[in-house]
Amino acid sequence: MLAGGCDSPVRSGWSIGEPMFVPRTAHGAYVFDERGRRFVDYVMAYGPLLFGHTHSALTTGLDELVRDGFVWGATHVEEVRLAERIRGYLPSMQRLRFVTTGSEAAMSAVRVARAFTKRDLVLKFAGNYHGHFDLALLDAGASAQTSDARRSGIPDGVMRDVAVARYNDLDSVDALLRDREGTLAAILVEPICANMGYVAPLPGFIEGLRERCDRFGALLVFDEVITWLRLGVCGAQGRLGVAPDLTVVGKIMGGGAPIAAFGGREDVMAVLAPDGGVFTGGTHAGNPFCVGMAHRVLDLLETHPEYYTQMSALAKRLAEDIRTIFAERGLPYAVVQHESIVDFKFRAGEPNRNYDDARAADKGLHATYYRAMLERGVLLPPSQNEVMFLSTAHTIEDIDETLTAIAQALSA
Ligand SMILES: Cc1ncc(COP(=O)(O)O)c(C=O)c1O
Incomplete structure (x- = not known):
């Protein structure tokens, strides 16, 4: 019924030729699919969810706002x-x-x-x-x-x-x-x-x-x-x-x-x-x-000034350990991290400086990686133009789970 099956083309998976990911529910740092499978979510609705999906300060007492x-x-x-x-x-x-x-x-x-x-x-x-x-x-x-x-x-x-x-x-x-x-x-x-x-x-x-x-x-x-x-x-x-x-x-x-x-x-x-x-x-x-x-x-x-330092610390850890995983495998990809944003592309060399660099990344490899991560319970943005967003809901356990998935996905 929806034109193109979606309200925003990025959601359709068109950039990687994948079927559309359809969440059924979401909680904290996770989304769950139709079958109830849990995924650590780094899409975070393409940016808005700084506090994860269901922070109680944003999801309770909403009737107050429309009283x-x-x-x-x-x-x-x-x-x-x-x-x-x-x-x-x-x-x-x-x-x-x-x-x-x-x-x-x-x-x-x-x-x-x-x-x-x-x-x-x-x-x-x-x-x-x-x-x-x-x-x-x-x-x-x-x-x-x-x-x-x-x-x-x-x-x-x-x-x-x-x-x-x-x-x-x-x-x-x-x-x-x-x-x-x-x-x-x-x-x-x-x-x-x-x-x-x-x-x-x-x-x-x-x-x-x-x-x-x-x-x-x-x-x-x-x-x-x-x-x-x-x-x-x-x-x-x-x-x-x-x-x-x-x-x-x-x-x-x-x-x-x-x-x-x-x-x-x-x-x-x-x-x-x-x-x-x-x-x-x-x-x-x-x-x-x-x-x-x-x-x-x-x-x-x-009221929570610690949120930013908390997210930065987790993102830093994620980025550093991805660098280690790449180094162990001799992979020449640059990992960038700024506060709660983590990103790498399948292009050898220095971090991207412009859209020419971004477009030079290997799309096929990205699609394979996206699929391998999804199979291991991690939801990434399908388009290479997007980044990984962390939230205040992500925990060190989520980061460890993600790093294991990355290591396995790259080996696979
Ligand atoms: C930098 C930037 N500007 C503008 C927009 C458009 O915002 P919206 O999707 O709310 O129309 C976006 C959306 O991703 C964005 O990332």
């Missing part, structure tokens, strides 16, 4: 309080607006940037993913492999106003912008990337984007839909020490409920109606239930 109504179609006190809390962590978000998904947030940020600069050109990066609105799909990472944009419903007019550069390559940025600097509205980037596997920005790359935006009168837009709260409460911008003009957040902030936000400089966000002439809005924008869930997520992180 006064589920959706109001009106601005409410908790929504304003949430905006203030977010600004406390991300001071660059001087003004923000809530939406429902990361796609909507990124699309809205681009519109705001174009309206503010009165320009059209957006520069983005191959292998970054910003959702499924038209320009974001060009050479996108994650599961959005629409190599032939013309056959994918993206009008020519949209493609004219997008430039797709190589991540970590300022020369490619400069080459694409030559003679077009005056038309650049925004550079849209995942400041730390997790949609072509994990790719860290090289020293100076993000600073270089900031400098070019300033020089050309364009806006720098950080897509922190994965990184905010995954990499701490101050996100990638806190870690890199670079302030964007606009930021997009989502995923973890809803604790499983759909809520996202975009925001940034007060003067820039002033283009939005009713102050300015740019429209964004939605029936579920600032939905009270989702806002309540987001407060619970921030409450949890504030």
